[in-house]
Amino acid sequence: MPDMDMDEYFDRIMNTDLKKVDYFKALFISCTTLKDPTSFDGKHHSLEVITFIDYKSFEPYKDEAQKRSKEYLQFKDELIQKMILGPEKVIPTIKNHIVLKELGTPITNEYYINTTRGNVYGTEKSLKHIGPFAYKAKSEIENLYLCGASILSHGVAGASHSASTRLR
Known part of the structure; x- marks a missing residue:
């Protein structure tokens, strides 16, 4: 993260044409194979790298069928x-060690998990979707309970709280 206010960086990147960005300066990096050692194959670690990105950069591709255009795939590669x-600024040789790269975009999220404008925190929320008006954790199916960021509220806290409703 650059030495600047996070809100300022967020506003700037959300109002920038991604094709004109040299690199993403603010990244959230997690090593999933360290968090879950059972997923480590003894040879390769997995990094999950997330950044701020605005849906408007993907609007030209939103109506494409499941088979994506060459332009969309090229944009993803860029x-x-x-x-x-970004990580290369801190770990200069990191690209030499990458064996697989995959990018999920807002279009990916829309297609696979049906989120609003490809957001990462589940269903769209407004005041009519939180608190007593939120989706219920108990489903219509006996002993089937729902949890996650789409139930009570967004984020880790919302997902955690939705999971704890069954434990009460």
Whole structure:
């Protein structure tokens, strides 16, 4: 993260044409194979790298069928390269050790998990979707309970709280 206010960086990146960005300066990086050692194959670690990105950059591709256009796939490849350049500032040889790269975009989230404008925190929330008006954790199916960021509220706290409703 650059030495600047996070809100300022967020506002700037959300109002920037991603094709004009040299690299993503603010990244959230997690090593999933360290968090869950059972997923480590003894040879390769998995990094999950997340950044701020606005849906409007993907609007030209939103109506494409499941088979994506060459332009969309090229745009994804460009974004992957820009995402690698961020960690490379701290770990200069990181790109030499990457064996697989995959990028999920807002279009990916829309297609696979049906989120509003590809957001990462589940269903769209408004005041009519929180608190007593939120989706209920108990489903219509006996002993089937729902949990996650789409139930009570967004984020880790919302997902955690939705999971704890069954334990009460």
